[in-house]
Every structure is written in structure tokens, then in C-alpha cells.
Amino acid sequence: MSDLKPINFTRGIPAIESFPADDVIDAALAALKAHGRTILQYGAAIGFAPLVEWLAQWQGVKTNQVLTSNGSLQLVEFLCWHLVKPGTIVFTEAPTYDRTLVLLRRHRAQVIGIPLQADGPDIGALEAELKKHTPLFFYVIPDFQNPAGATCSAEKRRQIAALAEKHNFLLLEDAPYRQLRYRGREEPRLLDLAPARTLHMSSFSKLIGPGPRIGFMFGDPALISKIAEVAGDTYISPNFLAQGVAYEWCRRGLLEPQIENLKALYTPRLDACLAALRKYVPDAKATRPDGGFFVSITLPDGVQTTAVRTAAAKRNLNLADGLAFFPNGGGERFLRLPYCALTTAEIDEGIRRLADTIKEL
């Protein structure tokens, strides 16, 4: 093994230096003093009421449209328990978030991937699949997509909303990176374009930190209430202690300045990543995200991610395979680069090692 410092382009985790630990201490104190008996007790499956109300106000939905959970991933699981049967057809982008695919497969959904382009899902391919099947839902990550980094254009969002209406399917909009736009203009949420048929998911994992495991979903009150029933049957109530702390933190107005801090921390990292790719790997096709956690590249012709990954490990450069992001195969040359938890120097050094690895293959 090399004695180079390890560099991990593996998981989409936030930078530990971004965590507002001191403010969380103050919020924890306040939460336990003001709400101790509530947040140490069992509670409603939808979550700690003051946090539910705060989230509703923040995101412009009604309180009965909100369901919180221990992280947002599990909300996909609850939706599956409520509606997915073996063989149920679900569309996702291809590539898409690998952990969602694991849950969909666990419930034996038939997953059909719609190719993702630089400006969102390929609408022609989506229309062609809709001639063959109607999915229960289309799982879309419109903002700074995981794993690709692509953002869906406003025009494509309108087309997707119209197709959902026409063919009568749900939209599962996963938007944990939406607040982290480093440049450019915010696009409308699918929730705004198709409010009756969108379940919009997000989380505090990329804003406060993942440790408190606070995810949330907004949608039609009747559907939210059914999903909440599954949640209650699974774990009685979510983590009220953590939700009380998050509520006190939000109530103090700390979320907006924290988002600004995150943008200031992560923008140079995105820029470093894009610059290093241009400099060291100019023949790899890279996405050019305006926010979020990920840049992705398609390796040059004839270069396979699996081979690069194995060779890169010898330089203490740790990469993730691309295959797991693709529901129906493909992705042999796909490589996701999560840059947020690395310094600009580490990013530059990591991509230099990547280029050296490719050259030597």
C-alpha cells in the first residue's frame, strides 16, 4: 500500500467542520428545559408538533401535509409498505440514489430507469416507457441529483408534472440538496407544479447534520396520514429528543445563516473539483453542477470504473463503483465524486491521483 494520505471520494457525507455544534448545545438545553417531558416521552408518529408546524411554515405547506421520520430514506420504505406490491412498477432516473434502489428491490418493485441528461430525465424516453407501463410513482431528485449532480430544468419539470397528471402516477421528489444552490436560479418544486400528486422529501442531514436523523415528507394529507400509520406501526414515534433540539435550533433563526455558511464552505470545493477535472482529466465528460454534493464523470472510452477503482486504491484514492446507481445495468464508466467533505487541496490531489491512475491502466 501507498503511504499517501487516503482521499475518499466515496460517500456523500457533509464536512464535519460544517456542524453547528455550539448552537446545537444551546438548542438542546432550551429544548430539554422547555419541552423535556414531551421530548422524553412517546409522541405522535408524524413527529414533534412544534417542529412539524415550523417545517410547514418554512416550506409553505399545511401542517397536515407533513410527516417527519428518522432520516428521509425510511420514508421511502414506509411509502413502499403502504403502496408497493411485488411487481409494482416504479420509475427512477438512471442513474439514481443507490439506497432507494435497495429499498425498492426489497419490496420487489419492478424498477425502470429513465436515462438522466444534463438538464434532467430524458422526456422522450419517459414518454416511450409510459406507452408500455404506468408506474405507481416516478422517483426524481430534481436538484443537484445524487449521484449525477444534474439539475432538472423548469421546462422538464413542467413536462414531468403534466405527464404525471395525464397518466395518473405519483411523483416522489427527493430534494435534500435543494437549499444548497451555489449559483444560478432556483427552479420550481414538483410539489408546486403537481401538488396533488407529489410527495416531496427532504432532510436536515445536509443542513444541520445527519446524526439527529431528521427527514421529512410533504404531500396530500390523506396519503401522508396513511404513510404515518405505517411509520407508527414500525417504531411508534420518531426521535422526539432530536426533533426538540432541531426545533429550538430552527426557531432561533439559525437555519438561513447556516445555509449561507454551507454555501461559503462548499462553493470553493465544487470549483476546485471542476477545475481539477478540466486540468487533469479533460477527456472525461463531467457534469457542471450549480450546487449540492456531487460532480459525476463519464470516464474516457475503454476505461471502466471498476478497474480504475481497484487501481486507485493503490494510491490511497478510494472511489465508489458506479454500477449500483443504475437500476437496469450500465454505468460501467460512471464515477460519482462527492467533494463536500474534502478540502480544496485534497480535491485537487485526489483528482490528480485519479488522472494518474487512468493513465497507467
Add this chain to the structure above:
Amino acid sequence: MSDLKPINFTRGIPAIESFPADDVIDAALAALKAHGRTILQYGAAIGFAPLVEWLAQWQGVKTNQVLTSNGSLQLVEFLCWHLVKPGTIVFTEAPTYDRTLVLLRRHRAQVIGIPLQADGPDIGALEAELKKHTPLFFYVIPDFQNPAGATCSAEKRRQIAALAEKHNFLLLEDAPYRQLRYRGREEPRLLDLAPARTLHMSSFSKLIGPGPRIGFMFGDPALISKIAEVAGDTYISPNFLAQGVAYEWCRRGLLEPQIENLKALYTPRLDACLAALRKYVPDAKATRPDGGFFVSITLPDGVQTTAVRTAAAKRNLNLADGLAFFPNGGGERFLRLPYCALTTAEIDEGIRRLADTIKEL
């Protein structure tokens, strides 16, 4: 409706006055100062390492035998995802914890109830069922059973362990009330009698409070590791913020004195419940628990719980139906009385109202 003060004998929740809120504040401060970057980040699916080590030492198991989760109920769900297929046979006590039945049914297990007696499951009935089927596991709540209040004798525990060995099935031992013994001698854990085939579950919900949602399971390292994989696929990691707080609280030696406080708080409540039953409802057959959260009664001949429940509501006495606790029917005269969250005066008044309700039916 009556203008009497409502009395709820419905859910098995702890008394809010039992929560050690001030000590939890100190623990939260210490946890965020010492471990802020770890407990605000993603972590291992098994849980926050210092808590895992503390639990292992406390309960005399190895670290690789421990899996924590957001409450213990979800551990049943993870076990089901790992091993239960539609039609898989599972034995439970009858009656048993209704929420476990919901999860078993969700996974389409075939649940067979073994009648529960005052000293544990009916071993003759268990042996008779074992001649017909071998279950994947037998779900047992040996200590101060939910909902009955019964405790399994040492002799029956040995018989159950021997039958598990002979017929090759697992024991899922759910023991959240075990630490709350108000009198009498502790019986051995199934985990001690059949260590290779027992998954022992417990939680801090009845000791610190349910709000932090900290459950845990001890068992064979290979099996624990498989269940942890399901957990990770479901929510990445459990709530590290809450686990960090619980760890700091435990590390300060606060668990043992807290258990003594809980015993001092709950023992008079159990005594008040048993005394009121003797006084007001002498012809109902009641269990005589030595600890835990529940007394249960079998209503007099010809009196149905459903009818009592409806009539009691008019006196602002809220009761739970008995039927949900029975996997294969029965329980028409069964009534669970969770007494811990009520004062001795409320318990006396509640059971007086129960007796008046029965008389008027």
C-alpha cells in the same frame, strides 16, 4: 359525556415525572462537547461505538453481539426482513405484545399463539405445536409480560431453552421491563440459558424515556451482523445524537439510581392497582406481577371487554380492547391495565369506575 377527570388505562407509557430531564441536559452538554462531530455525522449501523461498548459491559455480552436501533420494536422488523418469508411460522405467547403481531403480519408470517399461564407459556401446548410445526423463532416476553404481567418461571425458561435446542428454532426474548423488578428474585435470561439461539431485546424507553428511541439487541455475532445490514439499508445509521446523550448519561453511573427511583415510584402504583382490584372487582381473575408496567384481568363470566370499554368511556375511563393481543382469536374478556403513568389515587378511582361500569352492564 361525563365531566369526570379522564383516566387512561390504555398505553404502556412511563410516568412523565420519572424522566431525569436535568441529568439528560448535563449529558447532552457533555456529549456534544466531547463527541459533537461524531454524533452529528453519519455512523455505523450498529450504533454509537461508546454506547455499544457500554451496553456490552453492562449486560455481559461481547461488543460484536450488540445492535442498537431507534427503539427496540424496529429490531423485530429488521429480523423479519432478514429471515421471515410469507408463510414462515413464528410462535408467540397468547396474549402477546400487539405491535409485534402487526409487524409479523406485515411480513406475512404464520403466527401461532402458545397460551400464557401465570408462570409463563403452557409448555404442554408448546410441545404439542412443536409436533406439528417448527417455528423460525418463538417470541417470548419472559419478565412482567406485556400485556399479561406474568413472569416466566426459571423451570419453564429451562424447558423453553431445551426445546429450542432440540427442535432447532430461535428465541426472540423481549425484555424491556426486566430491570423493573419491585420484589422477588430475578430469573435467568433465555440469553443465558440458550446463548447461541437467543436474540435478547431491550430498550431505554422504560428506564430513561421513550423520546430518545434507544433500543438494543444482543445475540450471535453473525446473525447480529446480518440484521445490522438490514438496519443500515433502512436508515443508514440510528440516532447518534440521542445515543451520545444516553451514553454520557449511563457513563455517569445514573442508570442504577434511576432504576431505584423508578421502583420507588412504581411499586406503590402496582400495590394500589392490586388492592383496588381485590376491593372493587374481586370476581375478576387478576395477574399478580412482581414488576413491570402491567396488571391484566380476565373479566367475570359473560362480561366482554369490548362492551365494558364502550360503557367505561361514558365515565371518562379509557380502556384498550383485549383482542389485538391474541394472535389466533380469543381475549374477549381480557383487559390490560397499564398503571405506571397514573397516581395511586387515579388508579383507585379508575378501578372503582371499572367496577361500577361492570355492575351496570
